[in-house]
Amino acid sequence: MKPDQQSSVSLNRFVGDDEGEALPNDAVCALLEEIRKKQYVGREPPDIFTRSLEHARKFSTLNSEVKLTEIREYFLTRGFKPYEYSQLINLMPEDVINAKALIPSLNYKSDSEIEEGLNFIRDHQTF
Numbered sequence: 001m002k003p004d005q006q007s008s009v010s011l012n013r014f015v016g017d018d019e020g021e022a023l024p025n026d027a028v029c030a031l032l033e034e035i036r037k038k039q040y041v042g043r044e045p046p047d048i049f050t051r052s053l054e055h056a057r058k059f060s061t062l063n064s065e066v067k068l069t070e071i072r073e074y075f076l077t078r079g080f081k082p083y084e085y086s087q088l089i090n091l092m093p094e095d096v097i098n099a100k101a102l103i104p105s106l107n108y109k110s111d112s113e114i115e116e117g118l119n120f121i122r123d124h125q126t127f
Contacts, residue, residue: 022086026060070124079109087102096115
């Protein structure tokens, strides 16, 4: 299996059938960690790879693939788009007003749906 195939196989656990699905920082971090372990055994990865991994680690707040999967399922079963829940995780707005300002596509959702979603994310975060 080629290195790019290894990465895409791993990606399947974070995305559905939509190839254009957005990823939260936590998923990016997990994928980069896996690539590092498989492709850079006994050697240093390129600087850009290392910086990307450091950035993803810095902004990851869930630190668990199980939590990420639970959040993904929560939002998808409630009709949120993958881009929307990924951005809610990444940006973690303080309230519904900020969520709708930062992610205008959320305007079709009720304030209570968004607030419940934000609370669900907060309950799963680890700092």
